[in-house]
Amino acid sequence: MAEERKWYTGMFSTEDWWAFWLGTFFVLLGIITSLSGVDLVGWIIKFGKWVAIEKSFKASHPDLMSPVAALIATYIILMLTTAIGAYFMKWDIKKYIGAFTIVFWLSVLSYIIGENAYIAATELDRAKYGIDWSLSLGGAFYIMALIIGLIIGNLAPKGFREFVKLGARPEWFIKVAIVMLGAKLGYLAIKSLGYAVHLLAAGASATIAAYLLFWPLAFLAGRKLFKLSREWAACLASGISICGVSAAIATAGAIRARPIVPVMISALIVVFAVIELIILPGVLAAFWLNEPIAAGASLGLTVKTDGADAAAGAILDELMRSRAALELGQQWEEGWILMSAVNTKIWIDMFIGVWAFVLATIWVYKVERRPGEKVQKMEIWWRFPKFVLGYFLAMFLLLFIGFNLYPDSATAYKALTLGIKPVEGSLRKFFFVLTFTSIGIVTDFRALRQEGLGKLTLAYAFILAVIIIPIGWLIAWLFHMGMMPPTVSP
Amino acid sequence: MMYTVNKKDFMRTVSFDIHHNGKEWVAHNDEITVTGETLDELDENIKLKLKEILSEGRVKVTMELDYRRNVPHWIWQYHPYYFYRTIFLDLD
Numbered sequence: 272m273a274e275e276r277k278w279y280t281g282m283f284s285t286e287d288w289w290a291f292w293l294g295t296f297f298v299l300l301g302i303i304t305s306l307s308g309v310d311l312v313g314w315i316i317k318f319g320k321w322v323a324i325e326k327s328f329k330a331s332h333p334d335l336m337s338p339v340a341a342l343i344a345t346y347i348i349l350m351l352t353t354a355i356g357a358y359f360m361k362w363d364i365k366k367y368i369g370a371f372t373i374v375f376w377l378s379v380l381s382y383i384i385g386e387n388a389y390i391a392a393t394e395l396d397r398a399k400y401g402i403d404w405s406l407s408l409g410g411a412f413y414i415m416a417l418i419i420g421l422i423i424g425n426l427a428p429k430g431f432r433e434f435v436k437l438g439a440r441p442e443w444f445i446k447v448a449i450v451m452l453g454a455k456l457g458y459l460a461i462k463s464l465g466y467a468v469h470l471l472a473a474g475a476s477a478t479i480a481a482y483l484l485f486w487p488l489a490f491l492a493g494r495k496l497f498k499l500s501r502e503w504a505a506c507l508a509s510g511i512s513i514c515g516v517s518a519a520i521a522t523a524g525a526i527r528a529r530p531i532v533p534v535m536i537s538a539l540i541v542v543f544a545v546i547e548l549i550i551l552p553g554v555l556a557a558f559w560l561n562e563p564i565a566a567g568a569s570l571g572l573t574v575k576t577d578g579a580d581a582a583a584g585a586i587l588d589e590l591m592r593s594r595a596a597l598e599l600g601q602q603w604e605e606g607w608i609l610m611s612a613v614n615t616k617i618w619i620d621m622f623i624g625v626w627a628f629v630l631a632t633i634w635v636y637k638v639e640r641r642p643g644e645k646v647q648k649m650e651i652w653w654r655f656p657k658f659v660l661g662y663f664l665a666m667f668l669l670l671f672i673g674f675n676l677y678p679d680s681a682t683a684y685k686a687l688t689l690g691i692k693p694v695e696g697s698l699r700k701f702f703f704v705l706t707f708t709s710i711g712i713v714t715d716f717r718a719l720r721q722e723g724l725g726k727l728t729l730a731y732a733f734i735l736a737v738i739i740i741p742i743g744w745l746i747a748w749l750f751h752m753g754m755m756p757p758t759v760s761p
Numbered sequence: 762m763m764y765t766v767n768k769k770d771f772m773r774t775v776s777f778d779i780h781h782n783g784k785e786w787v788a789h790n791d792e793i794t795v796t797g798e799t800l801d802e803l804d805e806n807i808k809l810k811l812k813e814i815l816s817e818g819r820v821k822v823t824m825e826l827d828y829r830r831n832v833p834h835w836i837w838q839y840h841p842y843y844f845y846r847t848i849f850l851d852l853d
Contacts, residue, residue: 275765275776275823276845285841442838516839520832524844527800529781530831537836576839641801643848653842713835 278652286443289356290658294450296352297694298665301454302672304690310335312690314344317697318382320391322400327383331693345701346375363437370438374712378704381419385412393593410589413582413707420711439709441578446658448702449581452613453662455606455695457669461684463757470564474614476750477572481619482626484742485512489734497730502528505630506536507727511734514620515540515575521623521654525631538718539731544579545714552583556590560598563591564754565747567608571615572743578706584612585703607756617659624654763792763814772821775811779824780831788824808850820850
């Protein structure tokens with residue numbers, strides 16, 4: 272039965288809202304643990320570098336349970352909580368649990384292999400692990416998860432591939448992780464408030480770049496250079512310059528395009544995002560060590576899905592911190608480079624509703640002049656990414672508690688560590704690994720061979736290389752120049 | 762029931778699910794199905810159909826794209842909704 276859409280429509284039936292619910296749930300578990308002392312998060316699995324495999328993982332609070340028990344507890348709790356979401360979203364629950372189970376254990380395998388000391392330990396770490404050589408590949412577990420996912424997504428038999436895709440939900444997983452990242456930002460801001468506010472404000476500049484520079488240039492290039500129709504050029508411009516698949520779909524809906532248009536463009540976006548994810552962190556780490564926060568922010572401007580952006584930010588964070596330790600003798604605090612990458616992207620995401628509303632208004636009232644149709648302001652809310660609410664809620668909750676319930680920030684930081692650290696650290700990182708595995712599984716390079724995608728692929732590659740990446744780097748540098756991550760003692 | 766009545770302005774509201782079948786837009790609810798190659802044509806055909814069924818006056822028509830029908834499952838996680846159109850038709 273067709274129904275009128277309400278403000279609360281989708282609250283229990285979309286992954287966006289379920290990212291809010293799940294992310295907030297885990298953050299609340301952390302807060303309750305910190306405030307009450309009742310350990311609700313000690314079960315969270317924590318991986319680490321290893322030489323002897325029995326030391327590759329343990330419970331976040333090892334006194335609570337054994338490593339194997341923590342691994343099983345993490346599997347059961349993540350499976351159950353995401354399955355509750357899947358149930359409300361009316362997915363095939365049995366298939367989801369089966370597919371998620373495969374994604375989970377592949378992620379665990381990737382994490383363990385990638386954290387082997389011979390692969391991951393830096394030169395400075397070697398003595399600690401008693402080894403005399405290592406590849407120094409910080410963040411190798413992310414790459415390992417991506418490779419395993421890509422092998423399944425591109426080489427596994429079709430039936431198996433399609434089945435596993437039911438549990439590989441990169442955007443859902445990364446949005447849950449981003450809510451936890453909000454908790455991390457609030458937690459770190461307790462002792463570095465000015466720096467966190469500076470980072471947030473600088474990140475807002477991303478919206479200026481994405482909406483006012485990228486979009487018109489990309490649209491013009493699509494129309495003039497590649498002779499795309501208005502419908503195709505508008506959706507492509509949004510996808511490549513704003514927030515990827517989400518923007519392509521929102522724009523297509525706003526201009527009342529046929530659904531096939533954003534669906535085809537989306538296939539391109541996810542493939543190019545993975546190519547960027549593989550190339551950009553290495554390039555930025557190699558050439559931009561003197562501007563780590565700008566480098567992170569540039570990812571938010573140039574990598575066009577939340578999953579690939581956060582994934583690229585996580586790799587860049589690992590690579591740059593390793594280089595800084597080795598070459599500059601500085602220990603940069605973990606997470607700030609990643610947060611700058613996510614921060615710019617979140618600002619871009621937040622305004623997609625406003626942008627879609629503007630486009631809908633122009634298209635309905637000016638371009639197509641459709642009589643009788645009214646564009647509703649509620650469009651802005653319907654398109655607003657709800658997981659962002661969770662990100663800011665988590666951040667402000669931590670700040671509120673930190674500044675009001677404790678005598679000083681040092682005491683607050685220490686007291687909150689018990690519950691928040693396992694959530695914003697170990698659990699968030701595991702959701703990142705789930706995201707990497709999932710990105711690999713859903714990225715099908717054969718999509719580029721689809722009929723009719725030739726000109727679009729060329730247009731996408733050209734606009735990305737000539738407009739988005741150079742201008743993105745410039746804007747990121749202009750607004751973040753000189754910002755360095757806070758340092759910590761080794 | 763063909764329509765609902767808004768409690769504030771007493772306007773009749775007819776709601777449809779809408780999808781694109783590759784050739785044309787299809788708007789349907791439990792009682793009627795209307796098609797059109799373009800949205801303009803669809804709106805016109807809806808107006809003609811409603812004129813046959815309802816009495817004269819102004820009618821609010823809402824159409825929400827059937828997301829699950831037109832957008833592949835892997836895309837749902839990126840953006841949850843496509844469009845929700847509201848048009849006003851004078852059935853005079």
